[in-house]
Amino acid sequence: MHDPFSAVRRYDPRAGTLSGAVPAERRLRELAGVFADxxxxxxxxxxxxxxxxxxxxxxxxxxxxxLHYGIGTLYPGRVGxxxxxxxxxxxxxxxxxxxxxxxxxKGLMLLEDERTGACTAQPLEANGIVYxxxxxxxxxxxxxxxxxxxxxxxxxxxxHDYGTIAEKNFKQVVVERNGRVEVLARADVLASLR
Amino acid sequence: MHDPFSAVRRYDPRAGTLSGAVPAERRLRELAGVFADxxxxxxxxxxxxxxxxxxxxxxxxxxxxxLHYGIGTLYPGRVGxxxxxxxxxxxxxxxxxxxxxxxxxKGLMLLEDERTGACTAQPLEANGIVYxxxxxxxxxxxxxxxxxxxxxxxxxxxxHDYGTIAEKNFKQVVVERNGRVEVLARADVLASLR
Numbered sequence: 001m002h003d004p005f006s007a008v009r010r011y012d013p014r015a016g017t018l019s020g021a022v023p024a025e026r027r028l029r030e031l032a033g034v035f036a037d038x039x040x041x042x043x044x045x046x047x048x049x050x051x052x053x054x055x056x057x058x059x060x061x062x063x064x065x066x067l068h069y070g071i072g073t074l075y076p077g078r079v080g081x082x083x084x085x086x087x088x089x090x091x092x093x094x095x096x097x098x099x100x101x102x103x104x105x106k107g108l109m110l111l112e113d114e115r116t117g118a119c120t121a122q123p124l125e126a127n128g129i130v131y132x133x134x135x136x137x138x139x140x141x142x143x144x145x146x147x148x149x150x151x152x153x154x155x156x157x158x159x160h161d162y163g164t165i166a167e168k169n170f171k172q173v174v175v176e177r178n179g180r181v182e183v184l185a186r187a188d189v190l191a192s193l194r
Numbered sequence: 195m196h197d198p199f200s201a202v203r204r205y206d207p208r209a210g211t212l213s214g215a216v217p218a219e220r221r222l223r224e225l226a227g228v229f230a231d232x233x234x235x236x237x238x239x240x241x242x243x244x245x246x247x248x249x250x251x252x253x254x255x256x257x258x259x260x261l262h263y264g265i266g267t268l269y270p271g272r273v274g275x276x277x278x279x280x281x282x283x284x285x286x287x288x289x290x291x292x293x294x295x296x297x298x299x300k301g302l303m304l305l306e307d308e309r310t311g312a313c314t315a316q317p318l319e320a321n322g323i324v325y326x327x328x329x330x331x332x333x334x335x336x337x338x339x340x341x342x343x344x345x346x347x348x349x350x351x352x353x354h355d356y357g358t359i360a361e362k363n364f365k366q367v368v369v370e371r372n373g374r375v376e377v378l379a380r381a382d383v384l385a386s387l388r
Contacts, residue, residue, distance in 0.1 A: 004307045006325040008316050011295075018323075060325040065289035065349055069323070095259035099347050101205075101295065113198045122202050129212075129263070131200040131254040153293050153347040155259055 006060040013103035016073025016149040021056035026087070028052055028079070033166060034087060036173045036189045040080025051075060052084050053140075059156065066156035074107065074140055074148040081175035083107075088139025088170060090114060092159030095134035101151040102128040106144035108183070110172050112137045114164070119171050121183045124150060137165055141174045143181045200254040207297035210267025210343040215250035220281070222246055222273070227360060228281060230367045230383045234274025245269060246278050253350065260350035268301065268334055268342040275369040277301075282333025282364060284308060286353030289328035295345040296322040300338035302377070304366050306331045308358070313365050315377045318344060331359055335368045337375045 010019040017023065027049045028041075035041045057070035077084040088110065091098070100109060102125045109130045112119040114137060124130050124140055125148070132138045142148040173189045175182055204213040211217065221243045222235075229235045251264035271278040282304065285292070294303060296319045303324045306313040308331060318324050318334055319342075326332045336342040367383045369376055 004310065004312055004327060004330070005305055005314050005316065006327065009323040009325075010321055011323055012321065058323070058325070061291065061327055063289055063291075063328060065285075065287060065328045065352070066291045067293050067325075067347065067349070069293055069347075091259075093259060095257055097255065097257075097260045097350075099261050099263055101345060111199055116198065118198055120199050122199065127204055127206065129203040129205055129252070131203075131252070131261075133198060133200065133255055134257060134259045136198070151295060153261065153263075155261070155349065156291075158259070 009058055011071055011151065013149055016054065016071055016147060018056040018058060018071045021058055023054035023056040025051055026053050031087065033169065034085060035079045035082050036186055037080040037082060037193055044079045050077060052077070053086055062156045064157065067153055068156050069151060069153040072140065072150050072152060074142040076142050076145050076147065078176060081177060083141050083143050083174050083176065085141040086139050087162055088137055088165045090137045090161040090164050091134070092161045093157050096155045096158035097134050098132040098138070098152050098154040100124060100130040100132065102126050103149040103151060105142065105146050105148035107140055107142045107148040108174055110139040110141060110170050112170055121172055121174065124148070137170065139170055143174065203252055205265055205345065207343055210248065210265055210341060212250040212252060212265045215252055217248035217250040219245055220247050225281065227363065228279060229273045229276050230380055231274040231276060231387055238273045244271060246271070247280055256350045258351065261347055262350050263345060263347040266334065266344050266346060268336040270336050270339050270341065272370060275371060277335050277337050277368050277370065279335040280333050281356055282331055282359045284331045284355040284358050285328070286355045287351050290349045290352035291328050292326040292332070292346050292348040294318060294324040294326065296320050297343040297345060299336065299340050299342035301342040302335045302337055302368055304333040304335060304364050306364055315366055315368065318342070331364065333364055337368065
């Protein structure tokens with residue numbers, strides 16, 4: 001007999017794992033074009049290929065009212081002055097939102113509205129919830145010293161569009177400067193590197 | 195200028211609170227018809243009107259791809275042999291699912307498919323995730339000694355239908371018997387009470 005119910009999952013807010021899900025791994029050399037500082041990126045890749053983040057997802061069903069979810073673990077680290085960050089994405093179904101639930105660590109969610117160009121950086125950290133509206137590109141940045149772990153819940157039909165970000169990137173860059181976390185305009189960072 | 199972004203929220207997995215949200219309170223006397231044992235319910239109501247659960251919700255936006263979410267806190271307690279439980283609901287938009295993320299405590303989620311009558315009880319507890327598919331009535335039960343705290347994320351358009359449950363109730367009843375948690379058929383429990 002067909003069981004209409006999905007298996008219960010276990011998540012580990014420290015390790016950033018999800019039972020029954022094989023995590024996708026993103027290592028540094030896969031993140032070409034993400035960081036503003038090309039020279040620092042090349043140097044970091046020459047020195048090694050560290051794990052930057054993992055995402056483990058569950059896709060219980062695919063109907064119009066269904067939801068998918070995943071747990072992300074973004075490791076602490078830097079490329080030059082820039083903190084480790086995810087590629088970032090828009091949803092293929094542009095109006096699909098995503099609710100991010102912070103479980104561990106300290107970071108920022110970069111948000112950029114594709115329609116207006118409006119952008120902001122919101123804290124994403126343990127015990128915080130960031131709501132990503134539709135049409136808003138989003139990228140997480142780990143500004144702390146331990147893994148940043150979070151759950152993301154989104155409509156099953158959302159899909160992922162990485163290509164738009166790969167082409168346009170984000171306007172904001174998050175760096176460490178004099179021991180402080182600063183959110184800078186990419187254009188300014190690029191100019192300073194020239 | 196219109197800010198397209200929502201405020202970041204803070205949630206407390208111990209206290210079951212959500213910043214910027216006033217919790218709705220459900221006290222025992224509001225739960226008439228929920229428990230199988232009418233006499234035990236009347237006696238418990240005569241003795242007091244304890245807080246059974248609270249729900250604090252966030253509704254950042256209402257579009258087709260948007261999400262709402264809430265934090266539920268179900269206190270430990272019993273009415274006769276039956277554990278404290280929520281009213282339970284279906285979604286008004288029947289195909290809307292809900293993802294429940296357990297934060298604290300130990301309990302069960304009663305699930306009942308409105309289309310087939312299939313039912314089950316899944317563990318809902320700290321570090322567990324229960325997926326409630328569309329068309330499935332769901333009710334949480336606290337089988338432990340501390341508050342059961344969980345987040346629920348659902349499509350903004352889901353809506354809540356409490357009336358169907360108020361009329362039909364759930365087929366399963368969760369009781370403590372000889373120090374053990376048992377999931378029984380309501381029909382059998384009602385027969386034994388006669």
